Amino acid sequence: MLVRHGVISTLGQLTSHSPSSSTVIRRQQFLVRTLCGSRTYLPKLTRAMSSTSEADAESVLRTVTPSLDPKRHKGQAGKIAVIGGCREYTGAPYFAAISALKIGADLSHVFCTKDAAPVIKSYSPELIVHPVLEESYTISQFSEEEKRKVQDKVIGEVDKWMERFDCLVIGPGLGRDPFLLECASKIMLLAKKFNVPFVVDGDGLFLVTNSIDLVNSYPLAVLTPNVNEYKRLVQRVLNCEVDEENAEDQLRSLAKQIGGVTILRKGKSDLISNGEIVKSVSIYGSPRRCGGQGDILSGGVAVFLSWAQQLKSDPESPSESPVILGCIAASGLLRKAASLAFTKHKRSTLTSDIIECLGESLEEICPAS
Amino acid sequence: MLVRHGVISTLGQLTSHSPSSSTVIRRQQFLVRTLCGSRTYLPKLTRAMSSTSEADAESVLRTVTPSLDPKRHKGQAGKIAVIGGCREYTGAPYFAAISALKIGADLSHVFCTKDAAPVIKSYSPELIVHPVLEESYTISQFSEEEKRKVQDKVIGEVDKWMERFDCLVIGPGLGRDPFLLECASKIMLLAKKFNVPFVVDGDGLFLVTNSIDLVNSYPLAVLTPNVNEYKRLVQRVLNCEVDEENAEDQLRSLAKQIGGVTILRKGKSDLISNGEIVKSVSIYGSPRRCGGQGDILSGGVAVFLSWAQQLKSDPESPSESPVILGCIAASGLLRKAASLAFTKHKRSTLTSDIIECLGESLEEICPAS
Incomplete structure (x- = not known):
């Protein structure tokens, strides 16, 4: 069974450290840690499992x-698109x-309404903002x-870009305008057609809760509900x-009921x-609950999921689903960044402060060089 | 042959250091270094040369x-105009x-569409933004x-400003609207009429690739393609x-085929x-590939090319083409700034971070006083 998961052959290589094998070694270490920290890789135990195992988020991040x-x-390090942003x-x-x-993606697009576009553009020249969505009014x-x-x-307008994206985030600031939500549902269908994760x-969760078929049985869909949305x-x-x-x-039943989509319950x-x-991911964190942290998480899941997808072609890649790995990594990083921002800004910590701590937090866990 | 390039007379003056001659000395040092570091100044070798020589970018910057x-x-330190910026x-x-x-230009203009202008203006009060371009819609x-x-x-609207500019950058964020591209091609013709480099x-490269006559045989045109554009x-x-x-x-053949325009292949x-x-310029650099770095380069080439053009009236000026010098300088500075930004921000380095490092990087190579 271990051989099937590529673990024994992986462990056997741990003694031969060629200078170029650092990535391979990191992944080997990950598998060893995962095996020690959690036994959910063993199918027999997975089936019988009733308790949750804490993910080693730092290891997944590495x-x-x-x-x-x-x-x-x-x-090549990721092209992400966010579908959201309206008059409100x-x-x-x-x-x-x-x-x-x-976090490290190369390109980040936003598809929003004409009203929202100049404002979102003005927040940062780094984003590519497409003013293409329409609202009923x-x-x-x-x-x-x-x-x-x-x-x-x-x-x-979205179609002509779709195949370039590694992952979409659908919903932040989308609002509840019926026409806009209808467009968002068509965009989900489009993403599925191109096999683009979202x-x-x-x-977006309001939309999906009322039209569960939009995501049902799509293995590349991730839902990230908060308490009320859940x-x-x-x-x-x-x-x-x-x-x-x-x-x-209950979470497992819910995800299974929706045909095996991944749910990250915040x-x-x-x-x-x-x-x-x-x-589960329980590390770090901050007691501050300012609005917007969920948006960091959704953007983070998109990047890490894209990166985890790239590992699939690597024979040393972990057997865990890239979607699960993306969720664990994003959750772990957000918590670490929120914790770091809170030590700096305490009660006045805002979402922008946490975003400013993403780089430093990732660097601490996984140095760039 | 050396006398023809003004090198022997230059070397002969190296011992007389009047306080006001620092610029002259810097240029003399440049020539000496260039002669030692690269032999492409010698026409015989240039003709026979099949391999590339690494440019001494720091020396060129100085x-x-x-x-x-x-x-x-x-x-007097440069008036640059960027033609680009549309709804998207x-x-x-x-x-x-x-x-x-x-980098050090005195004035920087942007000619963009009416939609893009308020946003670009909001990024910085330092720019002069003209909302004069139109899109088909x-x-x-x-x-x-x-x-x-x-x-x-x-x-x-562009014509009445043209003769004031030392260099244009045509293409960043121009988009592919046919009417806008037609205007951009007329602006290229206008620049050529006024002998303004661009x-x-x-x-802009999309436009030029489909209408190569727009730049053909214009010695003051620089193309800066990335992998796909190339x-x-x-x-x-x-x-x-x-x-x-x-x-x-192949690069030499391509540039020759387009009548001796300069191509900077990124x-x-x-x-x-x-x-x-x-x-070639291979120094420094960063492994981060966030979008926007090419825009820094194009703005940089415009400034350094303008400055190198000003040297032409100086009898001690290097014999190298100002266009080539501008490209080498901009490439070298961007790489140094990207490297510096990366040491500070690692994976979270964005284009804005690199721009913030331009001044410090240039100062290290070429102190202002």
């Missing part, structure tokens, strides 16, 4: 974060998109036929209330499940 | 950067324009006659694929050729 190689060119909300999509860059005089044409145009957060999801899908006594089992400890395993 | 003289007035892209023209200022209802009038108006980057250029002009085995010869090493010589 495993999925790619080495920086001067031979690589722009885009502009901060959330900015936080998600800039977090992706600060701009097309209220249109006939149904004209509205359909507008929707086709919106989807066309993270659903904020108002409650609504449980009510809708499992037709019951949240059971804190059996939180892990809370005092973050719980992550794809319907098979359940992992 | 040579082309003018002394700061309190007697000089605003504008605003970061790129900002990066190019602000980099020019941060704003004139879609116009007749051909009206469209021609709009185009004439756009070109008129650097073509980003979407590939398209080679396919279009040389009708073949990129040959990495003979990268220098990569692990930057390669620069005007169809005669080939220089």
Whole structure:
């Protein structure tokens, strides 16, 4: 069984340290740690498992974060797109998109409404902001036929970019305008067509909770609900209330019920499940609950998931799902950055302060050189 | 042969150090270093040369950067204009324009669309932003006659400024709107009429690749393609694929084929050729490939090229083409600044961080006083 997971052959190589094998060694160390820290790799135990295992988030971060190689060119460390930002909300999509860059992605796009675009652009020249989404109030005089044409145009604008993206984040600052949500649902279908992973957060979760088929059985979908969003999801899908006594089992059932999507349930400890395993991340953290931290998390999941996907072609890659690894890594990094920001800013800690700590936090865990 | 290049007479003066001759001495030192470090000054060897010589970028930076003289007035250290910035892209023209200022230009203009202008203005009050370009969607209802009038108006707005500029950067964040690209091509013709040098980057390269006559045989044109842009250029002009085995010869052929324009091919090493010589810049650098670094380079080439042009009237000036010198200097400085920013910010290094390091990097190489 261990051979099947590539662990015995991996352990056998631990003594031969060629100078160029640092990445391989990091991954070997990861597997050893994972085996020691958690036994969920053994299928027999996974099936019988009823308790959650704490993920070694730092180890996962070291495993999925790619080495920086001067031979690589722009885009190879990740191209992320955020779908969100409307007349009302502009901060959330900015936080998600800039977090992706600060963690190490090469390019970060935002697809938002025409009203939101100049504001999001003005937050940072580093983002590529597409003012292509429409809200009902701009097309209220249109006939149904004209509205359909507008929707086709919106989807066309996203379509021409889709295959370039490594991951989407759908929902930060999306709002609840019916026309906009309909466009967002079409974008989810488009992402699935191109096999592009996506993270659903904020108002995207409102959409998905009411139209669960949008993500059902798509293994590259991640939902990142907070307490209230989770409650609504449980009510809708499992037709019951949240059971804190059996939180892990309920999360596993929920993820399984949605066909094996991955759910990252945010809370005092973050719980992550794809319907098979359940992992928790409890390290670090901050007692500050300022708005916007969820946007950092969703942008982070997008980057780490993309990086973990790249490992798949590596024979030494961990057997864990890239989606689960991406969630663990993003949760661990956000917690460390929030903790660091809190030591600096205490009660006045804001989301921007946490974003400023992402680089230093990642560097502490996983030095760039 | 040495006398023809003014080198022997220069060397002869090295012993007489009058207090006011520091600039002259710096240039003399440059020539000595260049002669020692590279023999491409000797025409016989240049003709036979098949390998690339590494440029002494620091020496070039010291040579082309003018002394700061309190007697000089605003504008004499460079007036740069960036043509770019549309509804979709605003970061790129900002990066190019602000980099020019941060390196030491006195004035930096941006000519962009009406939509892009308020955003670019909001990034920095240091820039002069002209909201004069138009995109197809704003004139879609116009007749051909009206469209021609709009185009004439756009070109008129640029025309009245043109002769004041020392160099243009055409392309950062220009987008691919056909009407806008048509305006950009007219602006290139205008620049040629006024003998104003221009650097073509980003979407400007898309335009030029499809209409090579726009730059053909204009000795003051610089193209700064990245991997993909270079590939398209080679396919279009040389009708073949990129040959990495003979990268220098192919670059020289390409530049020669376009009538001796200068091409700065960005990569692990930057390669620069005007169809005669080939220089490489390999020093420093950073493994981070965040979007926007090419915009710093294009803004930098514009400034250093302008400064190198000013040397032409100096009898002690280097014989090397000012365009080549500008490329070497900008490449060297960007690499040093990227390296410095990376030591500070590691994986979270963004283009803005590199721009913040331009001044410190130039100061280290070439102290202002």
